[in-house]
Amino acid sequence: MNGAALIARLGDLSAIRGRIEPERALKDLVWFRAGGPAEVLYQPADEDDLRAFLPKVPADVPVTVIGLGSNLIVRDGGVPGVVIRLSVRGFGGVERLGATRLKVGAGVPDKHLAATALDAGLSGFAFYHGIPGGIGGALRMNAGAHGAETRERVVEVRAVTRAGEAVTLSNEGMGYSYRHSDAPAELIFTAAVYEGVPAERDAIRAEMDAVQEHREKSQPIRSRTGGSTFKNPPGHSAWKLVDAAGCRGLRIGDAEVSQMHCNFLINTDAASAHDIELLGETVRARVLETSGVRLEWEIKRLGVFEPGRAVEPFLGR
Structure with a gap:
């Protein structure tokens, strides 16, 4: 790997606000605490920064996206090309949209979405309380637990193409099935709109407590x-x-x-x-x-x- 040489191939990066690092160790960023480096790690400042960066990456250079690193093995030889990590800082916002909808950044931890939905009095998100990952990964793999899945709550997903174009996919357009979506692999999810169901906070909290109790008793958390x-x-x-x-x-x-x-x-x-x-x-x-x-x-x-x-x-x- 030669991260410095790859960065040089990207050309003028003076307008890019995100962090770019050659040969960055990834084991510090994944939950297994094992594995090799990224040839280049890029952490965009926000979606606009990501859209400005992507067209600079030559077509022959692979682009790989990681989130919180909770459901991931990074092999010891490392990851060639550019690894993009969507941080909580740049993609961690949650915005209320009307009475029942939330716009959620792809960098939001699943547990944070569950907690935010609780505060908003919206049910249907308690299962996220027991999933140790981020929303970007949940969207990609249709994450689920306790009989509930991501696809049941998603209205639409915002993404960026390899060319830096922003696109929106409907729930149907994601092609969800068990632990899978048919969305094109090149798409980088940046946010999604979710819909919940109004409910009493005490009932939502009881469901979340049951999820947490199950995790603590049965999983090596x-x-x-x-x-x-x-x-x-x-x-x-x-x-x-x-x-x-x-x-x-x-x-x-x-x-x-x-x-x-x-x-x-x-x-x-x-x-x-x-x-x-x-x-x-x-x-x-x-x-x-x-x-x-x-x-x-x-x-x-x-x-x-x-x-x-x-x-x-x-x-x-």
């Missing part, structure tokens, strides 16, 4: 983890398949399948991204062998492997 590792296959619970395959507590180096909830992987000390992904693929291989089910990753994996340390899906099976 104080560990270095990436949240739910695998999607639930149709008709199955991923954690039950992992448990039945004998993987609870399985370790590779300092990476471990959580004893508390075995659909969570944990960095217990100094695990590398290689250790974490290898553990995940080992689990997938064992579940395939014992149940015939091919688990799909819910955690996103970005970047390149270090030379000689690639991890094959299902360990090459």
Whole structure:
């Protein structure tokens, strides 16, 4: 990687107000605390800054977007090209629109949206109280929990294209399905309009408290983890398949399948991204062998492997 050379290719950046850093370590920004650097990390000041920056990136240079880093493995070889991180400072606003709608920045933490909706007396957002991520990622993957999903609350999504143009997608245009959207991969979500249902704050608070109690009792929320590792296959619970395959507590180096909830992987000390992904693929291989089910990753994996340390899906099976 040569971040300085890539920045030079971007040309005149004097009008760009955001922060641009060559070869910036990403492990400090992801919850697993593991992985390599971004060739260039750009943190836009706001949407206008993002729109001014994107046309400067040559077409052959990959652009990758990250948010709060909660549901992410960054491989040890790092992420080539430009990594864009939408910060809370630049994209963390929440604005009331009429009686039942909220305009929410893509950098807003999910828990903050739940709390803001509570203050506004709007129900339908309590499930976000238990999701450790940001709205940008929730929009992209249709994040959900406790029987509720992002798509149930989204009215429209604002995004920026690789050419720096602003576009708006309707709920239908997002093409939502389980933990997935069909929105073009090049789009960078910057904000969304959500709609809630008026309700008593005490009832909303009780629902949020139930979500929090469930998390504290069943999930390793104080560990270095990436949240739910695998999607639930149709008709199955991923954690039950992992448990039945004998993987609870399985370790590779300092990476471990959580004893508390075995659909969570944990960095217990100094695990590398290689250790974490290898553990995940080992689990997938064992579940395939014992149940015939091919688990799909819910955690996103970005970047390149270090030379000689690639991890094959299902360990090459």
